[in-house]
Amino acid sequence: MSRFRELVIAAALLACGPAFAQSAPPVALGRPALPQEIAAWDIDIRPDGVGLPPGKGSVKDGEQIYLERCAACHGEFGEGAGRYPVLVGGQGTLTKDAPDKTIGSFWPYASTVFDYVRRAMPFGDAQSLTADETYALTAYLLAMNEVVKDDFVLSKENFASVKLGNVGAFYDDDRETTEKAFWREPCMKDCAREPAKILNRARALDVTPDSKTGPKVE
């Protein structure tokens, strides 16, 4: 398209008012969402506390609910029954061989606990907890992780005062600078002086589910 025509079209758009260039022509499909509908589905919580429902709950109440509704999978002390997720501990393991990433050792925000438990737990009976129960469970998980004291009562009002220790350890994706070396001209010939040596093999571990089943016909 010529520069001249672009200018003419731009001028025509301006003449129609600035909003024209912005908004798409309306499509007569869909309908306005009602406030009650939005309230029913909009259950997400943000780190600044936006989205929290009114309510409160104590560590003590949380312990009771936890034992009834969570401990079967996550263990009485949050240690995880079987291979269910561990919810407690792991502080100081993040640079170790097998880091334990829990609410206490890894999660940056307490709001994530509230949001996740409210939307997804207990596993298989999601969205069955009341707001007060969710406050109490969050308080209990925070107490088990030594973020709050045992007599703590968590509420919408004091939620923003709860800070998790690992929050400062997260930073935005920086691959384009720290891994800049991967943008390059690759080597094609004689790329290493030494011939390749095998360092380790999957076979030694033998954890592949019956990998030897070849084509078979029943």
Added chain:
Amino acid sequence: MSDKTVNRRAFMTAAGLAGAAVATGARAQTPDPLITEVQPWNKQLGDGVQANPYGSPSKFEKHVVRRDVEWLTVSRESSVNFTPLHELDGIITPSGLCFERHHGGVAEIEPGKHRLMIHGLVDKPLVYTMDDLKRFPGRINRAYFLECAANSGMEWKGAQLNGCQFTHGMVHNVWYAGLPLKALLDQAGVKTNGKWLLAEGADSAGMTRSIPIDKAMKDCMVAWNMNGEALRPEQGYPLRLVVPGWEGNMWVKWLRRLEIGDQPWHHREETSKYTDLLADGRSRRFTWIMDAKSVVTNPSPQAPLRAKGPNVLTGLAWSGRGAIKRVDVSLDGGRNWTTARIEGPVLPLSLTRFYLDFDWDGRELLVQSRAMDDTGYVQPTKSELRAVRGVNSIYHNNGIQTWLVRGDGETENVEIS
């Protein structure tokens, strides 16, 4: 067995002679009864039409299935299975073989009961039905790869699983039909302070992810159709989000809600999970893009070499930053490389198929592939990745894979110097 090495000479013999050496095919001593005798299928009538109104693969293909690794997860409702990449060709993954990853099982939703809500920092909060979406102007269809950020995640500390299905099978490539997300967001009218979008699923995990509004407006889709048919239940029927080039977890299935906000939500799947813990104990977050990666699917542990002479090496390459520009293959563990033949469509943010025709003389091979995308990014080695990230990041392992092909054709997952 000693850790034999494959030197440059071996590479030349194994690969350089392709086409030059005329392999003498097996010579028949006696006539083949499959030719000389009339077979049942030559004689009798087969099934009529409608024997199988929704067609399924031949009964001789029963081994071509998704598979899981039982020790990996605690329950099948919060688990993953893997695409049998070594059994496929071309670039499209058959719908029924696309790997599954759920956090609360497969939601079963009657399409008439599904709703999509758009709200938050918009001029007009809206609710759409599936019928509305299917009547909406501006429908598009596109092929994109979806790779789980944890694909190859079990391999950070060394070779672990024998089979590209298990090491690389959390990827699929599907042709979607649906709407550009922008078309719907424009109807709602995103306010100028609307910088983030929260996508939420209707499943029992209530899956949520925060997505920057620029990405949502650029190329995201809401899709109800895959490979020409309705989405499969396990892929989010009746509606899923498509987030081209970005990690699979963001492609929210059973999509029911889109909220616009001015900040990210930092939900469980973008804090506890899908952040990359580095060696120094700090973590990268918002590592959405899937970097360029490739894998040789044949030969591989589940698809060993069966005969000397002519063989077809093939594999897949992809990049979340654009289109695949080149794929190189090495048979001597990365000492020498040959550029593979890319065949079929080379689409941005889609799987791309490559081949290398070669004559195998029975030597041990150390097979690798290396993808390069159109931004100039070159797939790194696993040791290069570990040097930057350590071994605890779980996600985004796009390091070069090595398969050891032994003299008998059996193939193993190994790591080399």
